[in-house]
Amino acid sequence: MNKKPNIIFIHNDHQAYYRWGWDQGTKPKRPNFDKLAQEGAEFNNVYCATPLCGPTRRSVLTGLFPHTHGQTHNYTDPEYNHEVYLNTLAEAGYKNYYYGKWHAGPGAANDHQCEGFSHTDYGNPYITDAYEDYVKRYNLPKAVHRIEKVFDIPEFETQGFFLKLKKGADYQCESSWCGEHAIGVTTTPKETHESFFLANLACEQLEKLAKEKDGKPFSLRVDFWGPHQPHFPTQEFLDMYDDIDVPEYGSFRSNLEGKPEFYHRERSLPFGKDNKIIIPSPVEWEEWKEIVKHCYAHITMVDAAGGMIIDKLKELGLDENTLIIWTTDHGDALASHGGHFDKGSYLSEEVVRIPLAMSWKGRIPAGQVKDEYVSTVDFPVTILDAAGTKFTKNPVHGESLLPLVTGETNEWREDIMSETHGHGYGEEVISRMIVHGEYKYIYTKDHVNELYNLKDDPFELNNLIDNKEYDEILKDMQARLVKWQTKTNDPEKIL
Known part of the structure; x- marks a missing residue:
């Protein structure tokens, strides 16, 4: 197969993953991700470069660990002085399309030879012109979320969005940041949710590409804002977990003995008055279960949106020579280590382990389960390898996964590294x-x-x-x- 493949890259944000192998009970339903894995390869030992959005997202773009590319926190935004795989793809003849969250330093995807929709900084899709146009074209209302629980975080009490989050209230995120610490349900149709908004934009682009038939390869990347909190799935997805029990998580009652002191200062539910985690957690597991179920339902909702994109690809016959990669930027500490949520300045398995599935019809044999160590920095190197090119302007830290999954080699690394420079709040770790x-x-x-x-x-x-x-x-x-x-x-x- 000499023709350059098309490339689909689906990138979730902040996904609870590694806990699945331990709870011996309810696991998030991911039928579309699982199907992709069955059609190609799934990887069990994948570690993010760092468990924080901005830095690890730049690692995905550059194939470099944060200590080299320079973005060590979400809002340290050094200019791009290293090669970005999107530009390299464009130079190799690819048409690039990018839809969704950027949050990888200055600018946005359109600064790196991409068409589509992305937003500077963290971004809130619900206040963009693209979302306004989308709901009008599909005759949809704007997304409305009914609040069921607000996490008690003193540092946010004076922020406008937090004052709006009251139990039982209907809420629309209209601020520049939409990462509220809350759970609830989206009461408007699922198509109003950011995940389906992005999926529909991507599907529309695929339809245009199928009609063009110009023979030029394309790269299409979709970066969902979910399943990062706030967890606002629709009732359809919550109902999938209605009658299922979630056993208590193994480190939920940890007293953090033997841990570095900063474990006590990271985000928990709720915070104490001194902004430290309360041990033992004052929130009983029965209440935590509902939070976890909302998180799992959110994962399933994003899975359904990602599945729409893959289904559309197949429907249009564009999957015959297409590399598909589906992963996330980092994990989620939800309910671990005494009752944490979000992530922090630590490198626990919950926050550094991430899912990864790849397929490429005719190139990657189906049904593989790989236990080799993989890193975020391998993703862009793999994409460029599939495109028949590589980073040339500076050395990179990653390796292409293609020889591993195509059977060209059995030699691979025996260990893997990750790093953190702290969460960016308070002292540096x-x-x-x-x-x-x-x-x-x-x-x-x-x-x-x-x-x-x-x-x-x-x-x-x-x-x-x-x-x-x-x-x-x-x-x-x-x-x-x-x-x-x-x-x-x-x-x-x-x-």
Whole structure:
């Protein structure tokens, strides 16, 4: 197959994922993602470059870890001084289309040779001209959300949007940021929700491309704002979890013993007066279950929207030579480590592990389940490899996944790195992580370091860092991390 493939990249935001293997009960329903995985390959050990939106999104664009591309927090916005895969695709003859959330530093997707719809900064789709035009064309009302619970966060009490979030109230997000800490239900048709708004825009573009038939390859990327909170699924998706129990999460009652102190300062439900997590959680699991169900229903809703895009691709016959990738930017700490939500300055499995499925008819054999270590920085390298090109203006940290899934090679890395520079609120936290086999080591500057046996302790409750029996394992993990740091020119020295 010599013709360059089309490329579909579906990118969710902030998705609860790794908990699925542990709760032994309800798991989010992802029929469309699962179908894609069955048609190609699913990866079990994928780690984001960093568990924070802006920095890891720039890693997806550049194939670089944050310590190199320079965006270490959501709102540190250095100019783009490194090659972006979208521009490289355009130079290779691709037509690029981008729909949805940007949140990857200055500008937006149209600054990188893309057509479509994207928004500077975090963005709120519900106040854009594109959304206004969409609801008019489809004769839809604007999205309305009925609030069922508001998370008690003192720091937000004076912000206008927070004052509007009252239990039982109908709410429309009209501010510049729409990441409210609340759950509820979208009472208008599902097509009014941002996920279906974006899916419909993408489907319209696919229809135009099918009519053009100019033989030029295209890249279409869709970045949903969900399933990041606020969790406002429609009743249709909530009903899928109505009669299902959600067992208590394994680290829900953790007292954070052996953890770095900043675990106490990250987002919890609710905050204490000193802005620290309350241990034990004053919110009982029965109430937490409803929050988790809303999160799961939101995941299923976004899955349905993503499935629309893939179905439209097949309906139009555009799937014959198309690489499809579906993933998310980072995970979600929901209900973990004493009652956290969102994410924080830590590198727990809940926030660093992410889903990934790929298919390419005729190139990627179906039904594969891969356990090799994969990173966010591999995604753009893989896309460019499929397009027959590569990054040329600067070295990158990622590797193409294509030789791994096409069977061209069995050789692959034995460990994987991730990093964080903190959540960006308050003090900076500098951490580096390495995972190899059963073990995970986390270096944090000026704080307690961490060592876990993920096989025996998947919830990371027992920090082995001071256990002398693990000294040799610790030395090996540190040496592995130093190799990654050397390879990626990481200026932070752990030893």
